[in-house]
Amino acid sequence: MNTVMITGSSSGYGLETACYFHAQGWTVIATMRDPRASSLPVSERIQVLPLDVTDANSIAAAVEAAGPIDALVNNAGIGLIGAVEATPMPLIRQIFDTNTFGTIAMCQAVIPQMRERQSGTIINVTSSATLTPMPLAALYTASKQAIEGFTGSLAHELGYFGVRARLVEPGYGPTTRFAANSQFRIADLIPDAYAGFAGPIFEAFAGAEVTTRESDVAEAVWLAAQDRTDRLRYAAGADAVALALAG
Numbered sequence: 001m002n003t004v005m006i007t008g009s010s011s012g013y014g015l016e017t018a019c020y021f022h023a024q025g026w027t028v029i030a031t032m033r034d035p036r037a038s039s040l041p042v043s044e045r046i047q048v049l050p051l052d053v054t055d056a057n058s059i060a061a062a063v064e065a066a067g068p069i070d071a072l073v074n075n076a077g078i079g080l081i082g083a084v085e086a087t088p089m090p091l092i093r094q095i096f097d098t099n100t101f102g103t104i105a106m107c108q109a110v111i112p113q114m115r116e117r118q119s120g121t122i123i124n125v126t127s128s129a130t131l132t133p134m135p136l137a138a139l140y141t142a143s144k145q146a147i148e149g150f151t152g153s154l155a156h157e158l159g160y161f162g163v164r165a166r167l168v169e170p171g172y173g174p175t176t177r178f179a180a181n182s183q184f185r186i187a188d189l190i191p192d193a194y195a196g197f198a199g200p201i202f203e204a205f206a207g208a209e210v211t212t213r214e215s216d217v218a219e220a221v222w223l224a225a226q227d228r229t230d231r232l233r234y235a236a237g238a239d240a241v242a243l244a245l246a247g
Contacts, residue, residue, distance in 0.1 A: 001045075004225065005029040005062075005069045007053055007106060008076030010037040013125065013170065013217040017073060020218035021225075022046055029066040031076075051076075053102030063109045071121045071225045072110045074103040074147075080140040082189025083198075092139055099143035104150065107165075111158065118162040123224045124151045125217070128171045128237070135201050136190070155232055166224040171212035171237030212237025 004021045008014040009030035018030045018040055030040055031051035038048045051062040053076050063069070077099045080087070103124055114120030126144040129137055148167060155165040190198050220236035 001025070001027055002070040003027040003029060003066070003068060004071040004073060005031065005066050005110070006073040006075055007031050007051060007102075009040070009048075010034070011039075013214055014073075014075040015039065016214035017075065017218040017221050018046070020215070020222055024222065029062075029069070031062055053106055054097045056105065059105055059109050068113060068117070069110050069120065071123060072106060073221055073225075074106050074122070074124045075221075076102060077125070077144075080143075080189075081136050082139070083136060083191060083194050084138050086189045086191050087139055095139060096143050096146075099140070100146045100150075103147050107154065111163070114163045115158070115161045121164045121166060121225050122151075122154070122158070123166045123168055123221055125168045125170065125221070126151075128169050128212075128235070131169065136194075136198060152232060155230075159230070164227075164230075166227075166231070167233045168217060168220045168224055169233060169235050170217045170220075171235070172210065 004026050006014050006018050006021075006028065009018045010032040014030070014032075018028045022028045022041075022043060022045060025045075027045045027047075028040075029047050029049060030038065031049045032038065033050065033052055035048045035050050040046050040048060047066070049062045049065055050058065052058040053074075078095060080091070080095050107122055107124075110120070110122070114122075124147050126147050127141070129141045130145045130148050134141060151165050151167050158165055217236040220234040224231075224234045
């Protein structure tokens, strides 16, 4: 029986992906900062573990408790909407600590066991924002774009050992963790000088059609885990697919 470890599983894409893999018969290691927030069903094939991807000790403890991992899904992330000039460096570092360095640290933690077994798949969830410029998201995009380049190189590095590295690129879904984690930061990160620019953008976001369902992302992650080709990118959602084809 295969085992998948998913970061950021308390809600959104992570929760849906955990449920999807469980439905396919996999053992699921669902991780989150606070396991009390879990809404996953009770099952002998679901283990909920505490994990903070910015804490080395937390990562080591979770990976040890999980045992052999066939697929790692790096889904944990936080969003940021704001003007570059108004975003404090400590907040920028927080974004990169989770979205970029947290993903890299998780990869470092599971690569040795996958390399030794000469099997396994690492799936890093980024964003369609990496496929086309998105206003007021330069810093968030940078944190995810770094993972795009990292994963592409990692795929070559690990392919020698029979281990795969993949990218899943979700499109626009306002119910995602990106939206939830971005909203409380917007007011302080948009200077008055940007009002004429930002106003129409937020109106467009508010009225935009949801093109990516949580199930779209779960299915893309599943495909990435099952695929035995050398494919690197898996778009999730209509707009992400269109951008990927256009690129």
